[in-house]
Amino acid sequence: MGEDGGAERRFLTDAALGRLARYLRMLGYDTVYLKGRDGAAVLRETLRTARTLLTRRRDLAAREDIDAFLVEDDDVLAQLSATARRFALRFTAAAMTRCIECNELLREVSKEAVLEMLPPHVRKTQETFARCPGCGRIYWPGTHYARAVARLLNALREG
Numbered sequence: 001m002g003e004d005g006g007a008e009r010r011f012l013t014d015a016a017l018g019r020l021a022r023y024l025r026m027l028g029y030d031t032v033y034l035k036g037r038d039g040a041a042v043l044r045e046t047l048r049t050a051r052t053l054l055t056r057r058r059d060l061a062a063r064e065d066i067d068a069f070l071v072e073d074d075d076v077l078a079q080l081s082a083t084a085r086r087f088a089l090r091f092t093a094a095a096m097t098r099c100i101e102c103n104e105l106l107r108e109v110s111k112e113a114v115l116e117m118l119p120p121h122v123r124k125t126q127e128t129f130a131r132c133p134g135c136g137r138i139y140w141p142g143t144h145y146a147r148a149v150a151r152l153l154n155a156l157r158e159g
């Protein structure tokens with residue numbers, strides 16, 4: 001089998017691919033986004049963490065001492081499709097378990113615990129919540145979420 005394409009694959013994206021990183025996290029893939037634009041630093045971090053590097057830089061993508069993939073599209077959904085095609089990414093149970101802002105795994109939390117922080121319509125319509133231990137952001141399977149998932153699924157199908 002070799003590459004199984006499960007959510008176990010861990011990514012690192014360079015500074016030009018912040019939106020792609022958020023989509024990968026939405027799918028449940030452990031994805032570190034490196035803000036700096038220094039190629040040497042990106043290379044060091046890729047070697048240190050043994051992650052798969054997603055980059056727009058040809059010089060980095062061409063290296064043979066790291067696992068790197070050149071992302072050529074400008075549009076984030078096209079980027080996601082290309083990445084999904086390359087690594088056989090799938091929509092699995094790991095989707096929606098990770099904070100899209102900081103990559104932390106979400107923890108389930110009771111409605112009572114977050115009640116004060118919920119907009120009124122969410123308070124009325126949602127029962128299941130998760131919170132990011134990193135930034136405190138609260139997630140629920142609401143409409144905004146559902147639209148994002150639909151976009152992801154479409155992107156993967158096109159891929």
Ligand SMILES: [Zn+2]
Pocket residue numbers: 099100101102103104132133134135136137
């Ligand atoms: Zn977070």
